[in-house]
Amino acid sequence: MEIRSLGIDGVLEIIPKRHGDARGFFMETYNAERFSQAGIDLVFVQDNHSYSATAGVLRGLHYQLEPRAQDKLLRVIRGSILDVAVDIRRGSKTFGKWVACEISAEKGNQILVPKGFAHGFVTLVPDTEVLYKVTDTYSPEHDRSVRFDDPVIGIEWPSVAGGFQLSDKDLKAPILADAEVFA
Numbered sequence: 149m150e151i152r153s154l155g156i157d158g159v160l161e162i163i164p165k166r167h168g169d170a171r172g173f174f175m176e177t178y179n180a181e182r183f184s185q186a187g188i189d190l191v192f193v194q195d196n197h198s199y200s201a202t203a204g205v206l207r208g209l210h211y212q213l214e215p216r217a218q219d220k221l222l223r224v225i226r227g228s229i230l231d232v233a234v235d236i237r238r239g240s241k242t243f244g245k246w247v248a249c250e251i252s253a254e255k256g257n258q259i260l261v262p263k264g265f266a267h268g269f270v271t272l273v274p275d276t277e278v279l280y281k282v283t284d285t286y287s288p289e290h291d292r293s294v295r296f297d298d299p300v301i302g303i304e305w306p307s308v309a310g311g312f313q314l315s316d317k318d319l320k321a322p323i324l325a326d327a328e329v330f331a
């Protein structure tokens with residue numbers, strides 16, 4: 149397993165070892181002991197699976213407030229996404245800064261998005277399936293969104309033929325300046 153920082157403290161790309169043979173491959177996608185040895189001590193309590201039919205489905209930017217904040221460990225089992233994490237910890241030296249990483253079934257890579265970050269992704273190809281583990285269960289009362297295109301954050305989303313498809317909730321999300329964030 150390889151781990152690399154994506155440039156903001158705590159946001160990591162994790163690349164599990166793939167054991168290929170004539171049949172295909174085998175890989176451990178999560179091993180608590182190996183993660184702990186790498187300094188990642190998280191207890192995951194919910195697994196999520198989303199399917200997006202077309203390229204350009206944009207989900208985000210989402211987070212749950214304290215005390216129900218979630219760390220997220222995400223991977224793609226079909227297709228590919230550009231995954232984005234934005235630091236929304238007020239007082240952080242990287243507050244409002246974003247990082248992005250392409251996560252794909254082909255690469256088999258994963259992204260760890262810690263608590264304190266707003267998270268989103270856009271699908272790069274049709275029929276994309278995303279799996280992710282989270283460290284707290286869903287709490288609609290703590291669930292928040294920030295505008296994916298807040299000009300102050302300035303995320304450089306890729307251009308996708310046909311444009312983006314968002315949920316009504318995400319279309320109504322506030323800009324970061326108006327959002328409730330982490331202390």
Ligand SMILES: Cc1cn([C@H]2C[C@H](O)[C@@H](COP(=O)(O)OP(=O)(O)O[C@H]3O[C@@H](C)C(=O)[C@@H](O)[C@H]3O)O2)c(=O)[nH]c1=O
Pocket residue numbers: 196198207208209210211220267268269285286315317
């Ligand atoms: C997130 C979530 C949603 N739901 C329900 C609520 C709603 O009826 C339906 C769809 O929810 P959403 O529109 O919020 O789904 P989606 O836009 O895919 O939300 C996800 O986006 C990515 C970027 C994240 O980071 C995730 O944490 C999550 O917020 O599923 C659950 O039952 N459990 C959950 O954990």
